[in-house]
Amino acid sequence: MPLLEIRNLHAKVAETGAEILRGVDLTVSEGEVHAIMGPNGSGKSTLSQVIAGNEAYEVTGGDILFRGKSILDAEPEERAREGLFLAFQYPVEIPGVSNTYFLKAALNAVRKHRGEEELDAVDFLALVREKTKILHLNESLLSRAVNEGFSGGEKKRNEIFQMAVLDPKLAVLDETDSGLDIDALRTVAEGVNALLSPEMGLLLITHYQRLLNYIKPQFVHVLMDGRIVRSGGPDLAEELEATGYDSIVPAVAGS
C-alpha cells in the first residue's frame, strides 16, 4: 500500500511568493527506500518541509496523501502523530529544554494519538537507553538542551535518535549526510538501516551519492527546478556521481 502519494504538487514561499515546486509526482510504499537527488536550489528541502507541513510554504496546487488521506490541511503535529517524521537538515536549538523532556512529551503525544498508553519516566528511560545503543549515541546528549551546543554530527545523530524513539511509518531524511565525517556517516546509516522495517517507508534527500553507499535505495529520483525529471534504480545515482547533474538537462529537454 502506498504510504505517501504526492500528486502534481506546486508550492511557493509564503512570504515572497517565489514558486519552488512546479508539479512533483512521487509515490512511496511500505518497505521502500527512495532517494531524491538534485543540485542546490532544485527544491529538495522545500519538498521535505512541505511534506512535514511548514507554513512558511504555501501549497498552490496538487495534493499530498499520507496513508490514503490528504494531509494538506493537517497541522504539522497531526502529520507527526499519524506517523510522518522529518529529520531536519538544520536541526533547531531549543535552549533550556532538555532533550529527554522534549522527546518524552513528543512520544507520549504520538502514543496517545495511536491509542497507546503513555510511557512513564521509567519505561521511557528504558526505551531511550535501547535506542541510544543502536545509534552509539553518548547518553550525556540526553540531558543536554535540545541541539544546543551540539556539533554538526551530534545534531544529525540526534535527529535519527528522535526518529528511532518516535517510530514513524514514513521518515524523510533531509540531507542527513551533510556535515558528517565518514565515521559519523557510517554510524548514522547503520542506525537508519537498523530501524528500517517492511512496514516503513524512507525518503532520503541528498545532494551526493555518498549516503547511498550506506543506505541502499530501490528508487532514485532527480529533482530539478521543482520537478522530478528522471526516476530510476540505484544505478541512476551512480550515473549522476559520474556525470554530474548537468548531463541530466538535455535528457529532459529531449523527452
Place this chain on the structure above:
Amino acid sequence: MTAKPDLIRDEGYKWGFYDEEEALFKANKGLTPEIINTISDIKEEPQWMREFRLRALEIFRQKQDPPWGTPQLKEIDFENIHYYVKATDRDERSWEDVPDYIRDTFDKLGIPEAEKKYLAGVGAQYDSEVVYHNIREDLAKQGVIFLGTDQALKEHEDVFKEHFGTIVPPADNRYAALNSAAWSGGSFIYVPKGVKVEIPLQAYFRINAKDMGQFERTLIIADEGSQVHYVEGCTAPTYSSDSLHSAVVEIIVKKGARVRYSTIQNWSNNVYNLVTKRAVAYQDAVMEWVDGNLGSKLTMKYPSVYLMEPGAHGEILSLAFAGKGQHQDAGGKIVHAASNTTSTIVSKSLSKDGGRTSYRGLLKVYDGCEGVRSTVRCDALLLDETSRSDTYPTMEIDAPDVHIQHEAYVSKLSEDQLFYLTSRGLTEDTAAKMIVNGFVEPIVKELPMEYAVELNRLIELQMEGAIG
C-alpha cells in the same frame, strides 16, 4: 456596612478573591502628619521612629518621580489611598490564633501547608500588619531572629536602630521616602555568626483592602560567615481601582556571609509595585537576588548590590513577564566599590498581548578598584507583534583594570522552533510553553523545587491562549 467592592473577573488570576473587610482600624485616605502620628501611636513606637517617619514625609512631599519610567506613575492618586489598614492587632506564632477569615486566606494560598513541608520559618502579612510569624525552634535556639519588623523594633531596638535606614535612606528616592514615612510590617531577620539556615524562610504579603497601600519594610542582617535564603510571595484581589505596594528592603551581608533573596511577585494587575531593594556585601560575602515579576500593573524595581570589600560577589537574576496592560520595568544595579569584586546580572523578560518589559540596569566601578569582573546578560522574548521590550543599560566604569561583558538580545518566538517542535507531534501551544520554559530555565533552576514548580505554573497560566 460599605458597598461591595468592584472586583474584576479575571479567569487567569486565581488569587483575585477578597475577604469582607473587617479592619480593626483603617486610617482615612491620604497621608498627613496626623495620620503618621496615629500610626506611630498605635504601634507604640519610640520617639526616634516617629521623627524618622515625619522627616521622611517631608522628603516625600518634596521629591519628584524618577526621570525615567512611564507616564503611568502620574496616575497614582496619593490622596485616594488608605496608608494604614490593620485587620488584627496581634502577630501570632500559631495559625490557630490567627483570625479565621485571615487564616482561611492564607490556607487558600497554601502557606501553612508549605510551612509544614519545606520551610524553616514563615511570616504572613495581611494589609498593613504582620499576622503570623514563626521560626523552627532549633533555629531560634541558635539565635536566629525572624520577626515582623514592628515586633523586632520592640524586642531588639538596639540592633534595629543601628541598621535601619542605613542602606536605603529616606532621601534615596520618592518611594523610599513614602515607605519610610508610612512603613508597617515586613520581616526582620538576624542570622548570628557562622549559623547556616539551610532551608528557606518565607514571607507572604497579601493586600486585601481596597484602595490600600502596603508599605512593608524588611531588614536582613547576616552576620559573619552565616547563610540564609529568604523567599517572598505576594498576591492581591483584582479590584477595579488601583492599589499601591511600595516596599523597602535593606540587607547587610557581613564578611564571608551569604544571602539569597528570592521573590515571586504575583500581584493582581491593579497594583503599582514600586520597590527599593538594596544590599551591601562585605569581604568575601555573596549576595544573590532572584527576582521574578509576573503580576502588577506597573513594577519599577531594580534590586542592587553594593560590593564594599574585596572578594565580595553580587548576583542578580531577574525574570519579568508582562501581559496585557502590564509594564515590568525591572533590572538590577551593581556597584563595585572595592577591588577583586565580581558580579553577574542575568535578565530574562517575556512580553505578550501588548505587555511591555524594560530592562534597566546600572553597573558602576569606582576609581581605584582593580581586578573587577562583571557579566551582564539580558534576553528578551516577544511572544507576539504587539508587545514591546526595551533595554536601558548604564555603565559607569571609572577604573582601568576591569573585565566587563555585556550582551543583550531581543528575539521573537521563533517560527523555526515552533515548527521543529510541532513536527515531532507537539501542539503549537505546548511547543510555545516549552520554548518559554526553556527560555526562563536559567533563572527557574536557581529556585528551590517548590518555587520552581510554582513559577513554571504561573508562567503557563500567563501563556494560556498566547498562540493563535
